[in-house]
Amino acid sequence: MKTVITSSGDNLNSSFDLRFGRAAWFCFLNEETGETRFEVNEYAESQGGAGTKASEKMIENGVTKVISGDFGPKAKELLEKFNIQMVVLQAEENTISEVIAKLK
Amino acid sequence: MPRRKRLRKVVAPPGFKSFKPMGLNNKPTGEVDLLYEEYEAIKLADYDLLNHLEASKLMGISRATFARIYESARRKIAKALVERKEIKAVYGDVYFDRDWFICQSCMAKFTLPNREILLCPICKSENINSL
Numbered sequence: 001m002k003t004v005i006t007s008s009g010d011n012l013n014s015s016f017d018l019r020f021g022r023a024a025w026f027c028f029l030n031e032e033t034g035e036t037r038f039e040v041n042e043y044a045e046s047q048g049g050a051g052t053k054a055s056e057k058m059i060e061n062g063v064t065k066v067i068s069g070d071f072g073p074k075a076k077e078l079l080e081k082f083n084i085q086m087v088v089l090q091a092e093e094n095t096i097s098e099v100i101a102k103l104k
Numbered sequence: 105m106p107r108r109k110r111l112r113k114v115v116a117p118p119g120f121k122s123f124k125p126m127g128l129n130n131k132p133t134g135e136v137d138l139l140y141e142e143y144e145a146i147k148l149a150d151y152d153l154l155n156h157l158e159a160s161k162l163m164g165i166s167r168a169t170f171a172r173i174y175e176s177a178r179r180k181i182a183k184a185l186v187e188r189k190e191i192k193a194v195y196g197d198v199y200f201d202r203d204w205f206i207c208q209s210c211m212a213k214f215t216l217p218n219r220e221i222l223l224c225p226i227c228k229s230e231n232i233n234s235l
Contacts, residue, residue: 065225073199083217087225090211102210102226 003029004058005099006068010038012097018069021051027096051075058084112141113164114198123191132190139196142177149174205232
């Protein structure tokens with residue numbers, strides 16, 4: 001099962017990002033093995049359509065669950081359509097590793 | 105600039121594309137566009153028999169707005185019946201209600217695309233409520 005956590009940096013000690021489409025980094029987590037991989041969000045600074053682009057990235061990568069602080073209307077629509085679970089966490093002061101710890 | 109329209113929440117789109125009058129000598133004399141929110145208003149008020157306040161809360165709009173939508177829906181249907189017009193279902197200013205849930209033990213909000221497993225995705229608690 002592939003899970004994505006929005007992150008503001010490229011390692012486990014960076015803090016959780018509350019935005020989805022404009023999150024700085026995505027942390028891809030394999031929930032069975034606990035492996036993580038960080039990927040930069042190249043659409044974070046784009047003019048528009050960041051949520052759509054980010055959602056497409058999730059779909060391409062076969063992600064089944066996305067954890068973020070909020071989802072925009074376009075992202076919500078797309079993720080819903082592809083049966084990707086959205087999780088909204090109010091955990092701005094947490095780091096990525098703390099969020100992962102919560103999952104267990 | 106006018107205030108933007110609040111999207112109306114609709115549980116499900118109508119199960120038809122249109123209703124056509126039958127037994128006319130000639131073709132229907134035109135069509136009326138019944139918006140999804142108008143269909144939903146008729147459904148909530150006259151099929152589910154909710155009062156306007158309850159129905160407006162379900163659709164996420166004010167009672168007055170609900171009454172306005174409901175009235176316009178009734179007028180459109182009456183117009184179609186009397187003038188033998190076709191009733192077409194048209195997408196309006198709506199969004200669809202997909203259930204969001206909240207976990208009572210960790211306060212995470214989430215959707216459940218797979219409805220068989222009713223567990224919080226974060227803390228695996230079963231203590232969840234729909235939002």
